[in-house]
Amino acid sequence: MNDAAPNAAPQTFYLKDYKPFGYEVESVKLTFQLSPNATKVHSAIRFTPKADAEDNRFFLHGEQLSLISAKIDGTPVTARLVDGGLECDVPRTSFLWEAEVEIDPAANTALEGLYMSNGMYCTQCEAEGFRKITYYPDRPDVMSTFTVRIEGDEPVMLSNGNPTGAGEGWAEWHDPWPKPAYLFALVAGDLVNHPGSFTTKSGKDVELNIWVRPGDEGKCAFGMEALKKSMKWDEDVYGLEYDLDLFNIVAVDDFNMGAMENKGLNIFNSSCVLASPETSTDANFERIEAIIAHEYFHNWTGNRITCRDWFQLCLKEGLTVFRDAQFTADMRSEPVKRIEDVIALRARQFPEDGGPLAHPPRPEEFQEINNFYTATVYEKGAEVIGMLKRLVGDDNYYKALNLYFERHDGQACTIEDWLKVFEDATGRDLSQFKLWYSQAGTPRVKVTEDYADGTYTLTFEQSTPPTPGQPEKAPRVIPMAVGLLSPNGDEVRGTQVLELTEAKQSFTFDGLASKPVPSILREFSAPVILERETTNSERAFLLAHDTDPFNRWEAGNALAKEVRVAMVLDGAAPDAAYLDALEKLVRDDEQDPAFRALVLSPPSQSDIAQTLHERGHTPDPQKIYDASETFTQTLAQQLETSLPRLYAATTVEGPYVPDADGAGKRALNSRILSLLTRLDGGEQAARQYASADNMTQQYAALAALMKAEKGEAQSKAFFEQWQDDRLVMDKWFALQIACAAPETTAATAKELTQHPLFSMKNPNRFRAVMGALAGNHAGFHHASGAGYQLLAENLIALDSVNPQTTARMCAAFQTWKRYDSKRQAQIQAELERILATSGLSRDTHEMVSRMLSA
């Protein structure tokens, strides 16, 4: 089938094969002569053979480089070009390696290595992009100081560290902190800066800059404030100070990911840093604040202490996601952040962990590391740290973290190093806990209860379904935060963390006057699926009375899912008691608006599909869509008389401020508007659209109108107004598809791929269209198979342009085994078609074969 693929048997890398590099890299000096199609890179690298080297093969990675010359200690040498790099005979004593290569940044559409975006030079080296810039031991455990000279006629030329000199046509930089090559960065172009400054707790003044294309200056202020808040927070909470005199952020339009933590020179997808009230929604502001924090926090968790090899990726990513979540919780609302994170975890990580792409947070093998920047490495990696913190307690957590920074500063570390600091700081044995890092799959925890003579017993049984390569699983340590409520709604036992360590385990609570109602897995204390037989009236009771806000939301969420599952499976009508509970909550002005908005937000259709699948049913996407429509329509009708009043009462007056409070109120107001739009023919939404002075309200009005098929004029007006703003146009593209009915989704997306503003070369635009297609559950899975076909065609076309983005988007097919045999056959045919494409990238080849083979 796949003999056309050149990588029919691509190389697999294994954790167990780790061997250190045989040479120290004492220093690196790079000179760039910039030219769009023929940039010359000269490297001068001092290597010293390690006395105790297991392996002294001198191999330097290199890809897509034209080698012009190589010298050792000034004498030309002949290097042997081999697969993925070069080899050379070298002295057994310290020597200076020099090489000159030529590269073609303008032709680099993969956006990895040195490339051009809108006439600007920029780099992306993580994970293995530096090898596309020059020959080098491109592995994170090789650390060195870098000195960089840039020659060219660009007005602004930046690299890592501090500027050490500049003149007409050149600039020099030196980074005093030894770093792996993946943290190298260079930017050159016509850029303007939004300046700022920060004084560290020890009194050092740090110059801050956000560099953008001329015209974007007005969108930097929010990012700058977020950066300062992040710097302060890391000092206050972790005691960590910034360690250079300068911190630069650059915004680029063409970027595969969200942002990158290069030392002293973070590079951001412009969508993740540029913000203004007129062009960004509340959700954009929240994300920008979080991602600036995330990349900044990597300065310690990632840069000062890095990863020994890429199998350890969650060492830096899981920890940094955990830290940025703590930051957002502190800046905004802790329960709201937790609820949002759990929604995202269930939407992205649970399907991954339950399907053909399942892998542990620390994988043991890969073909292409770019395919392992996953929800499991990131989000589950962060969950594992949250569990560890809960198990050892806050004081011990910070004690262990202090030890981590003290013991490992300047090193390239492993998960073993990480767990050892916790063991040493607390005296605890973490060998069973470590299974979270090596076992894939989401544990199921079945809970049963018993009450007799004042004693209440909870019994937990844990098991994890098989995942690829892991048929059997051992029981894990699961921190289960539990509280008990009395039937009148009082809390009779406050939150207590039960530690599950066995396959089956019971815990008793004595002295209870009556059978309590348990509130289990408070704050979502472990990333597991809870299975417990309970009733909708008990869920409604918890929604009303639980003292844990997360579990209050969870009770409402579980109810929402039950009601929809019943509608899908039995054709039941929307549950009246649940509708009443929702109505009561929406009208309850004592409750936080953000919380009310979350409870009013329906579970996603793919979440319902996932739930049906977990219970052994085959989800029918059209039925799920119909149930969801019926439910929302019924809710709107039930609230009919109060909607105009609720809309008015929740409208935020006054100038737009992107804070958590205002965002919560606007989120509730938008939910109400979307319900109202189903009943009033779009009158209120049209008024809001016409008068909105900020994107949050403009977008909410447009979305409500388009969903109701009443937004044609506004959609046109929106396009006219924003056609020159790339980031706003991404919203417009995505919204056309998100609001389309199932039978027209694929056709709408297809038409948009013909739009003059569609582009394969800009990942944001490609994702706006194809991501929205894959995200429209009933449209993507429409019985015609047109959604599958369109995505596959576009992935095939994108693969030769940008393999990394193609491979990531292939994951839209990962849930294919959930569906009926007809849909499975359609998807399988598309996956096989992708795999049969000649010249398919290693990235996409790996993803598609994994999905097909499981």
Ligand code: BES
């Ligand atoms: N180090 C990553 C960026 C990265 C990922 C580079 C994959 C190369 C390959 C960065 O720190 C990161 O994790 N960015 C996230 C956002 C973050 C808030 C989770 C991203 O880009 O999505």
Ligand code: ZN
């Ligand atoms: Zn990161």
